[in-house]
Amino acid sequence: MTTEFAKTLDQPSQGMHTRLHLKTYILIAIMIVTGPVGNLLLAKNMKRVGTISMWPPSQLPELFIRVFGSFTIWAGIACLIAFISAYMLALSLADYSFVQPAAALGYGVIAVLGVFILHESVSPLHWLGIVIICLGVSFIRNTHPRTTENSR
């Protein structure tokens, strides 16, 4: 089914701009899930490690093991690798000033996941912030994703 969908995206019968937009939106969708999840995992790991002291230098190897010796940080790094790959591919299709702010929709994804999966409560002001982000992205969506030409 995924392959069929990929073929649909590659079909010349689809308008060039429609295909460009669809690919960009799919890559942004991958970014808005993997980016915030990766950042949350990193933050969780650093909270576990506690305050970092860089001195004396003899403690650095032990510090390195404390920071990188858990599954959480590697899961976070894996998410961020997926994020940066999708980011790079999206930048091959659209402007940086289009892709970067659109990725802020990730805050909405995190809130929705928090409510429906972790059963967290989200304050009305928090939802207002998410609505403002969505409004901002809808303004950005009204501009053409790419205003420059690729060099080749």
Next chain:
Amino acid sequence: MILEAILFALIIVVGTGGELCVGRAMQETGQLERFRPGAAVSLLGRALRSKWIWIGVAMMTIAFFSLLLLLSFESVSFVVPVTALSYLVGAVGGIFFLGEKVAWQRWVGIGLVCLGVTIVVATK
């Protein structure tokens, strides 16, 4: 206080600068023509030959370790709203470094995203 200011500058300016360099590399490399994993890996592989990728990765690495260091003694709810400024820095960099044309709707959108991110993280 001075350490915090330096770390914020590294995260916002150097981190966004690194992303702009990656954007430059992808401009030079070309578009993702076929939406397949093989084509995506091939494009990313070609991008690795651009010097801008490596400059960008080096700058983002500096920003990443600055973020880790800052998060070890400051809360996410304080750090992330300040780093929302990177959306504005990114738009300015997009114009001057990548030659993008930022229409007024995009400026309004970027401003709203900055405001929204600040509210979201401040209310956590």
